[in-house]
Amino acid sequence: MTKKWVYLSSSAEKDLTKTLGHKPELAEAKVIMGGKGAGLATMTGTGLPVPPAFTITTEACIEYMNTGEFPKGMWEQTLQALGEIEKATGKGFGDPKNPLLVSVRSGARVSMPGMMDTVLNLGLTDETRPVLAELSGDEWFSYDAYRRFITMFSDIVMDYSREHFEEKLRELKHKEGVKLDPEVSLEGMKGLVDEYKKMYKDHFGTDFPTDPHEQLRLSIKAVFDSWSGARAIAYRDHEGLPHDWGTAVNVQTMVFGNLGEKSGTGVAFTRDPATGKKELYGEYLENAQGEDVVAGIRTPMKIAQLNQVMPDIYKQFVGVAKQLEDHYSDMQDMEFTVERGKLWMLQTRTGKRTAAAAIKIAVDLVDEGMITKKEAVSRVRSQDVDQMLHPFFDPQEKQKAKERGDLIAVALNASPGAATGGVVFDAEEAREMGAAGKAVLLVRPETAPDDVPGMLASQGVLTQHGGMTSHAAVVARGSNLPGVVGCESIRVDPQKKQFTVQETERVVKEGDVISIDGSTGEVFWGTIPTIEVEYEKQQDLIKLLSWADEIRTLGVRTNADLPEDAKRARMFGAEGIGLCRTEHMFFDPRARDAVVRMIMAKTDQERQAALDEMLPIQEKDFEGVFEAMDGLPVIMRLIDPPMHEFLPAREELIEEVATLRCKDPKSKELAEKEKMLQIVNAMWEVNPMMGLRGCRAGIMYKGLTEMQTRAYFQAACRCTKRGIKVKAEIMIPLVG
Template sequence: MPRMAMFGHTAREPVPAGAFGNKAAGLAEMAALGIPVPPGFVLNVEICEEFHRDGGVLPPDVPGLLGRGIAFLEEATDLSFGGARPLLVSVRSGAPLSMPGIMETVLDVGLTPDAVRGLIALTGNPRFAWNSCWRFVQNFGTTVLGRDPAVYAGLQQRALQAAGVPSLAGLDSFSLRDLVRAAVEEEGEAAFPADAHAQLTAATVAVLESWMRPRALSYRQMNLIRDGGGTAVCVQAMVFGNIGPRSGAGVGFSRNPWTGEPGALVDFAFGAQGEDVVSGAVSAASEEGLRRTMPEVCRRIAGTARILEAHFRDMQDFEFTVQEGALYLLQTRSGKRAPLAALRIAVDLWREGVITAAEGRERLREVDLDTLLVRVPVPDTPPLAAGTPASGGVVSGAAVFSAETAERAAERGPVIYVCDILSPDDLPVVGLSAGVLTARGSRTSHAAVVARQMGRVCIVNCAGLSIDRKNHRCLIGGESLSEGDVISLDGGSGQVYAGEVAVVEERPLDLLEVAEGWSGG
């Protein structure tokens, strides 16, 4: 088996998922379908196995493989890695098993001082160049150098206060340049390699190391994954959702992942990179804003979703970037779904002739159809507030603000984890909780996807929520609640209620009748 594979419009060979991970395999298949995919290359999973077996030492052939891969990307893009016409790359994990948001990613690799000047000359957009550089410095600092994200958050907050603006979008190119310089000065110039290839090697090591970090180990343990092998390392030419007003990034599903309803569901953030959306760092809007601004792009996304679902014969979860009106796909995979959605999607795909009855049975192998219920709330008081539903169902429980409180309170009854934003590091507390409520974030973030996979009711981006952890209190829609007070979540509507709400339970009999018929077929 080769140690490296390439994909993109100039390389359309099949890439085996077992050797190179699901991410690269999906990208190669999309390229073969004619879907626009930034060109890239991927290192074999066995390199990760060797890296950890040898105590964190890169196999001797890796520098040569990285060099060959970069040469392929330079030829495919007509750009130069670290040069005057700079090629920038993303360095991502990509295991043969799905672990959304669990391992590391480093973006904008190759942004050396010379490359920043080249990017300004190439695009004529100094703000974009310094915005990208600030993103790189934060990403490299936290992921490769292991720095506390609070260091960079503090620097950014001081820059915002000095400029008198509320968010990063308000900083001009000079303020962003000064912010980058402050961060480099904080760490020392030697911390950020001025050589693009040194950056690439360091990012590759960080991705390989992330396979054995506590977050990944915990995820594999929670999902009973005993022999994951390792992760591939996927390197792609960057495309930029932060380059201008006709740019942005998003996540889409070919069907609704918590109800199973047909039709694409898309979250999109203008002026953002993909990691902003999947991390939950920005509260993405639905496709309505995209449809008003760039209707043709919206039509291409819907058409691409149909192509992907027809090809892979399953509901797809895909990530994309729009760069100045051009659509690029960055990933596709079979989407995580709630139990009710799994039932409806399997039945609908069978009715559409996409899958057989035997395949339908297999898709529902891990769904307990005997206990599958649709829970509808019957509240006797108005809701306190509403957010964006990210995983359906109705649940009541004691509000908790930390993993420590959740662990103690869960012994006495159901708990609901209330936080500012959900991250993959919160997986253990999500596992203890019956539901999750967040003040910020996106319904398509990696953390929300995992909560949905775990069957937890999840509401994100609740504008009426603020949390005072120090005093163990929160405000929901103007009402003050103490940690431990009971709240209820309706994951269908996104509404939040005080106290426990009555619930009517219904069985999806029409769907169950079809699925039960398969067992005898």
């Protein structure tokens, strides 16, 4: 029996039941037909007005990826499905008397930016265009549809940038003295189509395809190929999505929103995707095709304004939106077209939303009796909760910044939160300026332990290199510091105290103000207002987390190294501290100086003097941690990192010593630097993970473990005397 590669939307449920041996759940349908295909089948099956369509399965895409060819029988099934659409519409694909035009869309099982864009008006040729003009009664419309198709096919299917075509359109509008596409004359549009076909032939050495079936074959192939494109791969890597899912292909009968004032197109959500508020949210554009809403060719009107223009259509659409949300029990993202007063639904899918909206929608759906508490918790990602605990940019102000062209770059969103400050390229300078109350943002090629004081004094950190587990990312997350890392689209030059945006060659100098969004990885020029988070006022989040507590069976402790970290963790519901990294208490400049003297001490007396200075610092911090955790367990880990990390970087010392030798070979400073370099060289290791660290350092540096233990238990005793319940535990690193 030939494997089924193609499903008609009108009979998909019945055919899937036959294929699977049982009635498919929505998740199963999405695996085979993708999100768009499953949505079309659902809408068609519930009697909504959907243009006839069919879906080529994700399995066909996987087979194509493995072999480089369409799977056996797929093309024949595609032509059969096309024949069924011809029967349903009374039109013929390539028929010069009554042509069927279709759109071709990709559709993975989840919404996936970076996949192939939509191709509209497929099936138009020199032969079918005049018929479209006659049937629509609008010759200008037929040429507009044709030039759009040539542009989209060339760009999306053949990878010949649409910018070449858009430039010709801009030149024509300038020549005719008009601003909007619909204002271009009929003669101008005719000439533009001829120009586009000439450009295609000049570039590819062949005429624009005149066989609709060849147009369709190439478009399907382009959808399959887009799954393996760089953009799609990068997105899946970022979101942690498998690379072997494949994408479906959706072929749907064209309906036209650009057939006059009783036509239009729009995109809408059943709830506000930014806030989660229960109200219809979206935009509608009169006399336009779907791409016009996104392209911003004209300013669309709010979806509510459709009620004034076409009240009957608006009322029908509101009913459809409610029906779809009730069916899916989730907020829906819908695309629709109105063709000469008739509503057509083109797509529905679970809508993407902000962290705030995700939490509000989940809680509201429980309150409305549509989903269970367990379902609500499962729908909110951990990163959504994390993002809600950090200051964030006002979404409207951020959008304005993008519209102004102030978006500099997008990189890895290493640590959530929003930060704005003057650019500083030196960590020590950042520490000094931060201590003076100035808002700074540390920008480095990458960071090292020496940079930590400067990082902690900054509003946020931006690095050119590094990944999600780099030093900058780990420290930023552990310190609740907004961070963007791996920003390879900029060149950071600490010596010149500037960085350059490679694409535009725009130079950002020290002191210039930038803003970073650690939740999205975006970097902006200038200041963007932020919205401060007040946890106690986030009732939806508190409610959702209380449901998570009801459901979970796992105990949750926190990583907290300082009293303020412990207080924050306790407020968020931590049941203790699973790891207190004591070395972080030594990042304070005074404590760090004592650590350096302890490492470089020549005698036991010198080392003990340094340890005596370190003890009260640790004792005070331990006491603060116990106070915050009152009655909850605290696991303290003895100092763990390689000891050379507390000393200046080896490369910097070599450079400083060379400079001082040239200036004054007999200076006291040179002698001290040479001594430090000698110690660093002795401690330097190819693999510090296996070197002088953890319990080995405690053995090598006499008194270090004793000092830390004494500070810990003295703090515990002091707290106990004050009536604070203490549950103290110690972790000895690198034992076993």
